[in-house]
Amino acid sequence: MNARHAIVLAAGRGSRLGRGPKALLPWGDEVLATRAARAALGAGCSVTVAVGPGARIARRRLRERCPAAHVVAVHDAALGMSASLRAAVLPLIATGVSPEAVIVLLVDQPGVGSAVIRELFRAHVPGRVTRAVWAGVPGNPILFDTGHLLSAAARAEGDAGARAWIRMHPDLVDDVECGNLGRGDDIDTPEDLLAWNDPDTSRAPSCGTALHPLP
Numbered sequence: 001m002n003a004r005h006a007i008v009l010a011a012g013r014g015s016r017l018g019r020g021p022k023a024l025l026p027w028g029d030e031v032l033a034t035r036a037a038r039a040a041l042g043a044g045c046s047v048t049v050a051v052g053p054g055a056r057i058a059r060r061r062l063r064e065r066c067p068a069a070h071v072v073a074v075h076d077a078a079l080g081m082s083a084s085l086r087a088a089v090l091p092l093i094a095t096g097v098s099p100e101a102v103i104v105l106l107v108d109q110p111g112v113g114s115a116v117i118r119e120l121f122r123a124h125v126p127g128r129v130t131r132a133v134w135a136g137v138p139g140n141p142i143l144f145d146t147g148h149l150l151s152a153a154a155r156a157e158g159d160a161g162a163r164a165w166i167r168m169h170p171d172l173v174d175d176v177e178c179g180n181l182g183r184g185d186d187i188d189t190p191e192d193l194l195a196w197n198d199p200d201t202s203r204a205p206s207c208g209t210a211l212h213p214l215p
Helices: 032-042 055-065 081-095 114-123 146-155 163-168 190-196
Strands: 004-010 046-051 070-073 101-106 129-134 137-145 173-177
Touching: 004 032, 004 081, 032 046, 032 055, 032 101, 032 114, 046 055, 046 081, 055 070, 070 081, 081 101, 081 146, 101 114, 101 146, 114 129, 114 137, 114 173, 137 146, 146 163
Parallel strands: 004 046, 004 101, 046 070, 129 173
Antiparallel strands: 101 137, 129 137
């Protein structure tokens, strides 16, 4: 496992989007799960991808495109993002060789590429939390020291992920503007997907509901 590690949360059912599991949403010549894993690998990270519904197909796609990625199945994915986060951090505990820092990526942010991930690692100060900001709006990804991430995962509930831990420790968070390197809007609804298919993909991401403030 590298000193830099990435977790891709990809266990969502995609019920609001209505296109099946988000991990398997076609994106160019691949699917969102492989796109996110390749972005992390391209930034020099080892990668864990947490998958839920459609896990068998997701494993096959990842094996084909990203054989270096470690895949974990989230059997209680219906409980929300917190279950995915806990499942993804278990290998960090089991191996006994933890990375120095871990970035948490959402599978449905196709505008987050290797350049964004590298920038967050470049800006990261050990002992602190580094959060992407998009056009001034805090969002995802978020980079943690491993100890902080384990603490956040233990406290996570429902679909909030690390949100409760972040709210308890706002003094530890450093925000890094990433709007010049990618896009922070995610794909939750058919309207979000339509916006991504807009020819004017160079426009700044919306600051509305398409952004999840925290994982």
